[in-house]
Amino acid sequence: MIDSAILEAFFEECEDLLVALSDGLADMRDGNADSETVNAVFRSVHSIKGAAGAFNLDELVGFAHTFETVLDELRANRLSTDDTLLRVLQRAGDILADLVDAARDQVPADRAQVDPALSELQSFLGTSVAEEEEFVFEALTLSIDGPERLGSYLIQFQPGRAFYATGNDPALLISALQDLGPVQVHAETSGLTDDLTSLQWDEGYLTWKVELADQKNDLAIRDVFQFVDDLCDLQVTEIFDNAPAAQIDVTAVLPETPPEIGTLLGQTEEPATIKADKPEKNQKRTASTLRVDPERVDRLINAVGELIINQSVISQRIAEAQLPNSSELHGDLDDYKLLAREIQEGVMAIRAQPVKPLFQRMLRIAREAAEATGKYVDLVTEGEATEVDKIVVERLADPLTHMIRNAIDHGIETSAIRAESGKPSTGTLRLTASQRSGSIVIEIIDDGAGLNRARIKETAVTKGLVAADALLSEQEIDHLLFAPGFSTAKEVTNLSGRGVGMDVVKTAITALGGRVAISSVKGKGTTFSITLPLTLAVMDGMIIHVGGQTMVVPIASILETIRPAKADLSQIGLHNHLLRIRGEYVPIIDLAERLGVSPCSDALTDRVLLLIQTEVAGQCALAVDDILDQRQVVVKSMQGSYGEIAGISGATILGDGKIALIIDPDAISAPPTSDLKSHLQTQRDFAHAAT
Amino acid sequence: MSAHILAIDDSRTIRALLTSTLEAAGFAVTTAVDGVDGVEKFQSANADLVITDLNMPNKDGFGVINDIRSGAVNRAVPVLVLTTESGAALKNRARQAGATGWIVKPFDDDALVSVIKRLTGA
Amino acid sequence: MQQLDDQKAASQIEFVTLVAGGQSFCIEITQIREIRRWSPVTLLPHTPSFVLGVINLRGAVIPIFDLAAKLGFSPIEPTERHVMIITAVEDRIVGLLVESVSEILGVSADMVRETPRGSEDPTTLAVRGVIPVEDDMIKIISLDALIPQSVSAAA
Numbered sequence: 001m002i003d004s005a006i007l008e009a010f011f012e013e014c015e016d017l018l019v020a021l022s023d024g025l026a027d028m029r030d031g032n033a034d035s036e037t038v039n040a041v042f043r044s045v046h047s048i049k050g051a052a053g054a055f056n057l058d059e060l061v062g063f064a065h066t067f068e069t070v071l072d073e074l075r076a077n078r079l080s081t082d083d084t085l086l087r088v089l090q091r092a093g094d095i096l097a098d099l100v101d102a103a104r105d106q107v108p109a110d111r112a113q114v115d116p117a118l119s120e121l122q123s124f125l126g127t128s129v130a131e132e133e134e135f136v137f138e139a140l141t142l143s144i145d146g147p148e149r150l151g152s153y154l155i156q157f158q159p160g161r162a163f164y165a166t167g168n169d170p171a172l173l174i175s176a177l178q179d180l181g182p183v184q185v186h187a188e189t190s191g192l193t194d195d196l197t198s199l200q201w202d203e204g205y206l207t208w209k210v211e212l213a214d215q216k217n218d219l220a221i222r223d224v225f226q227f228v229d230d231l232c233d234l235q236v237t238e239i240f241d242n243a244p245a246a247q248i249d250v251t252a253v254l255p256e257t258p259p260e261i262g263t264l265l266g267q268t269e270e271p272a273t274i275k276a277d278k279p280e281k282n283q284k285r286t287a288s289t290l291r292v293d294p295e296r297v298d299r300l301i302n303a304v305g306e307l308i309i310n311q312s313v314i315s316q317r318i319a320e321a322q323l324p325n326s327s328e329l330h331g332d333l334d335d336y337k338l339l340a341r342e343i344q345e346g347v348m349a350i351r352a353q354p355v356k357p358l359f360q361r362m363l364r365i366a367r368e369a370a371e372a373t374g375k376y377v378d379l380v381t382e383g384e385a386t387e388v389d390k391i392v393v394e395r396l397a398d399p400l401t402h403m404i405r406n407a408i409d410h411g412i413e414t415s416a417i418r419a420e421s422g423k424p425s426t427g428t429l430r431l432t433a434s435q436r437s438g439s440i441v442i443e444i445i446d447d448g449a450g451l452n453r454a455r456i457k458e459t460a461v462t463k464g465l466v467a468a469d470a471l472l473s474e475q476e477i478d479h480l481l482f483a484p485g486f487s488t489a490k491e492v493t494n495l496s497g498r499g500v501g502m503d504v505v506k507t508a509i510t511a512l513g514g515r516v517a518i519s520s521v522k523g524k525g526t527t528f529s530i531t532l533p534l535t536l537a538v539m540d541g542m543i544i545h546v547g548g549q550t551m552v553v554p555i556a557s558i559l560e561t562i563r564p565a566k567a568d569l570s571q572i573g574l575h576n577h578l579l580r581i582r583g584e585y586v587p588i589i590d591l592a593e594r595l596g597v598s599p600c601s602d603a604l605t606d607r608v609l610l611l612i613q614t615e616v617a618g619q620c621a622l623a624v625d626d627i628l629d630q631r632q633v634v635v636k637s638m639q640g641s642y643g644e645i646a647g648i649s650g651a652t653i654l655g656d657g658k659i660a661l662i663i664d665p666d667a668i669s670a671p672p673t674s675d676l677k678s679h680l681q682t683q684r685d686f687a688h689a690a691t
Numbered sequence: 692m693s694a695h696i697l698a699i700d701d702s703r704t705i706r707a708l709l710t711s712t713l714e715a716a717g718f719a720v721t722t723a724v725d726g727v728d729g730v731e732k733f734q735s736a737n738a739d740l741v742i743t744d745l746n747m748p749n750k751d752g753f754g755v756i757n758d759i760r761s762g763a764v765n766r767a768v769p770v771l772v773l774t775t776e777s778g779a780a781l782k783n784r785a786r787q788a789g790a791t792g793w794i795v796k797p798f799d800d801d802a803l804v805s806v807i808k809r810l811t812g813a
Numbered sequence: 814m815q816q817l818d819d820q821k822a823a824s825q826i827e828f829v830t831l832v833a834g835g836q837s838f839c840i841e842i843t844q845i846r847e848i849r850r851w852s853p854v855t856l857l858p859h860t861p862s863f864v865l866g867v868i869n870l871r872g873a874v875i876p877i878f879d880l881a882a883k884l885g886f887s888p889i890e891p892t893e894r895h896v897m898i899i900t901a902v903e904d905r906i907v908g909l910l911v912e913s914v915s916e917i918l919g920v921s922a923d924m925v926r927e928t929p930r931g932s933e934d935p936t937t938l939a940v941r942g943v944i945p946v947e948d949d950m951i952k953i954i955s956l957d958a959l960i961p962q963s964v965s966a967a968a
Contacts, residue, residue, distance in 0.1 A: 039748075054708050166770075167767050169769075171812070172810060173809075227791055636874045651855075661855065661857070661858075
């Protein structure tokens with residue numbers, strides 16, 4: 001009966017609840033908690049348990065139940081929030097998440113992890129909590145004659161005030177009895193007075209007597225009255241045909257001591273010691289959401305992409321038609337552009353998600369990594385609300401996990417070493433997300449020892465990635481981390497080394513159209529900076545002419561466009577031209593030559609240079625024939641039947657329907673003569689041949 | 692005309708399960724995401740029965756029942772509380788609050804439907 | 814027996830026949846999306862010589878191969894009279910430049926013969942069967958062999 005859509009919705013809901021749980025626990029740890037926080041944490045676990053029960057996820061329900069009980073004790077102020085308890089609760093939160101995952105993947109939970117956490121929780125419960133008193137209604141069927149036979153029962157009930165106050169209706173009860181068998185109903189009106197005006201509308205004055213035949217026993221009858229048996233003076237007696245109505249009392253079996261209503265109801269009082277409630281928190285409305293099929297969103301995004309192209313086409317045609325400036329068409333076209341932009345932004349925002357859940361997962365990864373390596377690390381997150389395309393969020397999980405583990409394993413020093421250098425014994429790892437001019441920047445910043453460049457170079461030489469005597473800049477050494485097959489094998493801890501190297505991280509990020517940069521200061525720390533395009537499909541591009549072709553260079557890569565004066569140009573040897581800019585010399589790369597298209601015969605001074613920042617080679621200037629325009633382009637995937645094309649990252653369709661290739665500035669500017677690059681290229685070729 | 696049920700629970704999974712079960716049984720279902728939403732929707736829902744969770748943010752089940760029983764609209768409507776707790780303590784609390792009956796989570800589809808049918812005369 | 818023969822004859826396969834490198838070939842019609850006149854392509858840098866470039870097909874960027882060059886013949890000098898066959902295999906769409914397209918040929922499955930094994934040259938490797946028709950032998954092109962899955966898909 002449970003369909004998979006609801007099950008899926010359950011797991012999605014669990015994710016949200018686990019995030020709320022983690023938030024609440026974090027607040028409690030930071031001392032920012034009030035009674036509402038504790039309540040919210042309780043409710044998160046309670047909700048997971050409640051819903052999980054519907055799907056018979058017993059392991060999950062079992063653990064959640066104990067977790068919830070401890071939280072209940074906490075919110076009733078029978079436990080105090082000390083460090084030990086908080087640690088246990090946080091651990092329990094992690095285990096709960098694991099159990100949800102296990103349930104989703106339909107594998108048994110790892111008892112070796114779950115059981116210790118469970119005992120820890122139980123240690124806070126001790127023996128002081130009374131076992132839940134099950135109100136067990138045991139009906140005793142007294143059979144006087146041996147064989148089963150059908151009997152008749154007399155049911156008598158007199159609804160009182162409480163009966164009516166709780167929304168019950170005698171007519172419905174009688175109707176339900178009617179469903180059980182043939183009935184005869186009498187109403188005893190002796191309770192009524194003649195003076196009808198003195199009657200209360202919500203008081204009961206009538207006694208109902210119902211004779212019900214053909215019953216095996218009184219269980220079904222009791223069931224009908226299950227909610228009201230003590231609200232209406234219920235009496236159910238069996239009627240015997242040939243004997244006077246012998247009253248055989250069938251009474252319920254009650255627990256020995258009646259529950260202490262007073263003390264139990266007292267649980268709902270607000271404990272006085274907790275900080276005053278923040279009113280804003282209580283007013284938090286649950287955000288209303290809409291569930292959408294991702295395929296529909298993708299189609300919509302494609303259609304919007306076409307819309308942008310179409311708008312370009314129209315712009316071009318209008319320009320070609322050379323209408324007088326006074327034509328209203330120009331104004332209309334501007335409106336069209338604005339609308340198209342708005343729609344595009346709106347559609348892109350549909351797929352955008354805050355990085356918060358992703359960062360939350362990283363908190364846990366950091367905690368576990370710190371524990372595993374015996375180091376003390378605080379993971380601080382910033383910019384959790386930054387929104388990123390859903391696909392990007394999904395594909396960042398693995399790279400980020402690896403980088404965080406790496407930072408803790410290799411970056412942050414042990415507290416002993418840190419103390420020696422005068423650093424606080426707890427290391428700080430910052431995970432930030434921000435939007436910067438059309439890109440998303442995610443940074444992992446540690447205050448550890450910084451990259452050990454000597455060791456990196458040594459390892460690279462040992463692995464044959466660089467020649468022993470190669471002269472490498474600090475940047476180039478740093479980037480060796482991303483070379484395939486680099487991982488420092490002798491330090492493969494069970495943590496960061498699982499055959500996953502930083503090169504896989506780089507590949508994943510490049511596949512998203514992003515870049516990774518490293519900056520590190522010995523003794524101070526290392527920063528990894530990931531830049532990702534804001535949207536996958538649309539990009540701001542500079543339309544250029546090169547070798548008779550029209551191509552596009554991503555604006556995000558261009559630092560400056562320069563029309564060089566003769567004085568700015570110099571040369572080394574026959575072929576290497578340099579540009580002097582602000583006192584520095586920057587190599588000039590002829591784009592036409594790199595692409596293998598017909599080179600321009602114009603002198604450099606008649607052409608345009610694009611100053612770009614590359615990952616490895618620092619800055620360089622791409623020489624193109626001319627620049628035309630700057631505009632948004634829709635990135636079209638190439639069908640890829642002929643493998644990668646060096647230097648090209650995609651294609652777009654221009655306003656006139658022509659195709660313009662999109663240049664990958666990093667790849668195109670890679671100097672083909674350096675030892676390092678050719679080594680890496682050889683590696684890549686071997687890797688491809690091997691697959 | 693089929694009976695109209697207002698289901699109030701902050702868990703979207705439970706809301707989905709209730710809707711699925713009750714609609715399959717021929718009831719019309721409106722859902723609300725917490726106590727405040729529930730009381731609001733109740734005013735115009737013309738519900739024949741209300742199912743409400745107890746533990747909810749912003750206003751819990753008891754608050755909901757209290758508002759309904761002291762409100763102007765449809766105050767004698769049957770109300771079922773949906774809860775994971777059981778035991779005498781709960782029964783008394785529910786009673787005190789004015790609930791007509793209770794269903795323990797995880798609920799049995801058939802039991803839920805038959806109780807609702809009985810309470811609404813459907 | 815009679816029934817079996819009828820069944821075999823009934824299973825007709827349709828091919829589009831074409832000429833490339835002066836020889837006759839054909840492609841199963843289910844793999845063909847459309848047939849267009851040759852139109853200028855956008856060049857791609859650093860690609861093998863049989864890759865002519867890409868075209869804009871209703872908003873999608875599609876590569877065009879010179880079929881003759883790919884099969885080892887001398888490359889075609891495309892003019893307006895030449896034709897592009899847009900083929901689709903799984904999710905790969907590729908256009909093939911050919912000299913001309915002849916007709917739609919319907920044959921029954923039993924008329925297809927195995928490719929005679931000779932020396933392994935690019936043409937033989939790309940052919941998955943032959944159909945004798947009058948004096949001619951029409952070679953069936955295997956798109957899978959011609960356009961394999963991209964190895965570098967992972968990167």
